[in-house]
């Protein structure tokens with residue numbers, strides 16, 4: 188028999204987590220599916236579980252100075268409708284799963300699942316998101332890119348809960364998000380691409396590119412992004428081919444049930460070229 192808990196407060200939840208190691212279930216749209224048993228029976232979890240969707244302190248989207256704070260239990264549908272959320276994240280969330288699942292699923296679940304194909308994760312990398320993690324006695328924050336260390340592997344400790352996702356405010360004139368899946372709804376990504384661009388006086392001030400499902404973790408190179416800062420259209424056009432080849436080297440996809448490595452690589456390369464075309468247009 189699976190031991191289950193349903194805490195009402197965050198204090199209670201972190202205490203239960205510390206004492207029992209119970210695994211949190213937010214929307215359950217990953218966990219309930221992964222551990223499902225035969226139809227009509229309850230999922231067969233091998234450890235105690237803790238349902239956290241009833242904790243009010245874990246709900247809501249707010250602005251704290253220059254940072255958008257999304258509490259970890261906020262449903263995807265709420266995220267997609269909040270005017271505080273950057274358009275690129277709203278675009279991505281609107282394409283996740285289907286409306287009924289978005290009423291249950293959360294960004295925290297997408298992150299902690301740590302799939303290289305997690306749609307929100309790719310965008311949150313580009314947005315420089317941080318995660319907030321709490322225990323009974325302490326709280327720490329870290330960049331999302333440090334939190335996810337491999338496919339299905341994170342820095343989450345056995346006594347911790349994710350309490351929020353924090354996104355620094357971003358000036359971005361252009362946002363580009365493309366997801367390639369088998370269908371429009373209820374399909375995990377074969378690959379995804381997030382591009383952000385901010386220009387001033389026809390020069391690049393900030394350019395970011397994140398690529399999902401083409402390596403063990405989301406691909407983003409801050410070093411390559413910095414190499415284009417200050418460039419005009421002519422300078423970017425001259426550098427474009429070299430930059431493309433540098434990105435191409437970072438794309439090391441695998442074959443799996445959703446796609447082939449070859450398709451993932453060639454389609455991602457096409458999307459990078461499409462984003463570069465938009466960058467040049469914006470600089471004209």
Ligand SMILES: Cc1cc2nc3c(=O)[nH]c(=O)nc-3n(C[C@H](O)[C@H](O)[C@H](O)COP(=O)(O)OP(=O)(O)OC[C@H]3O[C@@H](n4cnc5c(N)ncnc54)[C@H](O)[C@@H]3O)c2cc1C
Pocket residue numbers: 210211212213214215216217218219220239259260282283284285288291292293294295296297298299300304305306307343347348349350373374375376
């Ligand atoms: C039909 C279907 C379609 C889908 N389509 C998509 C899609 O298009 N794109 C996509 O990216 N995903 C998709 N998914 C996967 C899933 O819906 C998402 O990953 C969703 O964001 C998971 O959120 P959740 O709250 O339901 O996670 P849960 O299943 O509740 O949890 C997932 C993991 O996160 C951990 N966790 C959750 N909250 C916390 C917390 N606060 N602190 C610590 N750990 C926590 C859990 O312990 C678990 O390990 C789909 C799933 C299904 C079933």
